[in-house]
Amino acid sequence: xxxxxxxxxxILAGGLLFSAGISAQKSxxxxxxxxxxxxxxxxIGAALNTxxxxxxxxxxAALVPLQFNAVTPENIMKAEIIHPxxxxxxxxxxxxxxxxxxxxxxxxxxxxxxWHSQLPAFMRNMKDADSVKKYFIDHxxxxxxxxxxxxxxxxxxxxxxxxxxTMRQSIFLNKLGDNYVTEAFRLAQAASPNTELYYNDYNNExxxxxxxxxxxxxxxxxxxVRIDGVGIQGHWHLGKIPLKDIEESIVEYAALGLKVxxxxxxxxxxxxxxxxxxxNRQMKNDPTMNPYVNGLPDSIQQQLASDYEAxxxxxxxxxxxxxxxxxxxxxDGQSWLNGWPIPGRTNYPLLFDREYKPKPAFNKVIxxxxxxxxxxx
Ligand code: XIL
Numbered sequence: 291x292x293x294x295x296x297x298x299x300x301i302l303a304g305g306l307l308f309s310a311g312i313s314a315q316k317s318x319x320x321x322x323x324x325x326x327x328x329x330x331x332x333x334i335g336a337a338l339n340t341x342x343x344x345x346x347x348x349x350x351a352a353l354v355p356l357q358f359n360a361v362t363p364e365n366i367m368k369a370e371i372i373h374p375x376x377x378x379x380x381x382x383x384x385x386x387x388x389x390x391x392x393x394x395x396x397x398x399x400x401x402x403x404x405w406h407s408q409l410p411a412f413m414r415n416m417k418d419a420d421s422v423k424k425y426f427i428d429h430x431x432x433x434x435x436x437x438x439x440x441x442x443x444x445x446x447x448x449x450x451x452x453x454x455x456t457m458r459q460s461i462f463l464n465k466l467g468d469n470y471v472t473e474a475f476r477l478a479q480a481a482s483p484n485t486e487l488y489y490n491d492y493n494n495e496x497x498x499x500x501x502x503x504x505x506x507x508x509x510x511x512x513x514x515v516r517i518d519g520v521g522i523q524g525h526w527h528l529g530k531i532p533l534k535d536i537e538e539s540i541v542e543y544a545a546l547g548l549k550v551x552x553x554x555x556x557x558x559x560x561x562x563x564x565x566x567x568x569x570n571r572q573m574k575n576d577p578t579m580n581p582y583v584n585g586l587p588d589s590i591q592q593q594l595a596s597d598y599e600a601x602x603x604x605x606x607x608x609x610x611x612x613x614x615x616x617x618x619x620x621x622d623g624q625s626w627l628n629g630w631p632i633p634g635r636t637n638y639p640l641l642f643d644r645e646y647k648p649k650p651a652f653n654k655v656i657x658x659x660x661x662x663x664x665x666x667x
Contacts, residue, residue: 332614508546572631
């Protein structure tokens with residue numbers, strides 16, 4: 291069979307442009323598809339908010355199924371939303387997400403079963419260890435059980451480590467002890483045998499935290515419990531993508547028999563005095579902290595493009611070990627980095643701009659697969 295080696299070109303209604311600086315205002319524009327050009331390499335995902343899951347944003351509703359074949363819910367499967375009371379669960383939007391995935395053949399990554407943040411009010415300050423244990427077991431059994439085989443994968447445990455690789459203080463560590471991560475995977479495996487199970491963290495490409503992450507994985511494996519993959523969140527900074535650390539991490543995690551994923555990719559272009567994604571950290575606001583309210587200078591736009599290009603080049607080099615690359619959001623306008631660690635900033639971390647138009651970074655990433663590809667005869 292003769293197959294076209296070029297990526298499929300997709301017609302997108304709504305004036306999305308192939309951003310070559312050409313104004314094509316009203317005519318439907320043609321843009322390449324990330325999921326298509328990388329289809330033999332890895333899945334391409336995005337985090338979706340509630341409106342996007344419910345297809346209430348027309349631009350996202352058109353764009354997501356064309357560009358992405360994996361989706362992670364940005365918030366709606368987190369414990370505070372899905373499990374607001376002892377015996378009260380709110381599966382409404384999560385069920386819609388499963389239906390959305392089915393409709394568009396998009397793989398759903400459940401995010402996340404056990405995390406220290408966005409916990410339900412009823413258990414956040416629980417003092418009694420037996421009650422925390424009951425919550426832990428009930429939560430995993432009920433939520434992972436309901437979506438067994440309906441979501442492709444779960445981030446079973448999120449962010450259990452400190453920067454130095456030791457275990458992070460949390461209600462789970464304090465009340466359940468440091469085997470809680472293994473126990474979470476054991477419960478998830480039993481409740482959801484047909485779902486892949488991952489550990490997810492930020493900065494776990496950095497050497498000390500990576501070493502802690504490797505020990506954690508080995509401990510789970512030594513207990514005879516299944517873990518299928520590790521997610522490197524990938525909240526990185528302009529001009530400072532830690533390519534060497536990322537490469538070493540991909541190789542070392544894969545050597546444990548795990549799938550490796552970049553799970554929450556975005557590139558911070560605004561001033562920030564710390565790395566990583568500790569949601570509890572805040573920074574003081576002042577006007578110098580929000581420099582690009584009226585648009586991104588071209589030099590920064592180009593740097594963002596070359597950062598994304600270098601990163602995807604590395605990921606392609608290790609495509610045999612990388613299962614998925616997920617962006618934390620679809621477009622710049624709805625990125626969480628507009629609100630964290632300083633509320634109300636104007637940030638530009640993703641491949642699509644506020645009008646859902648592809649940015650130069652999008653083109654650079656696509657070109658890694660399309661440039662210099664000889665036409666198939
Ligand atoms: C963020 C969401 O994007 C925000 O909307 C929410 O207010 C806080 O959480 N690491 C994670 C994600 O694993 O769940 C976080 O998502 C970002 C950092």
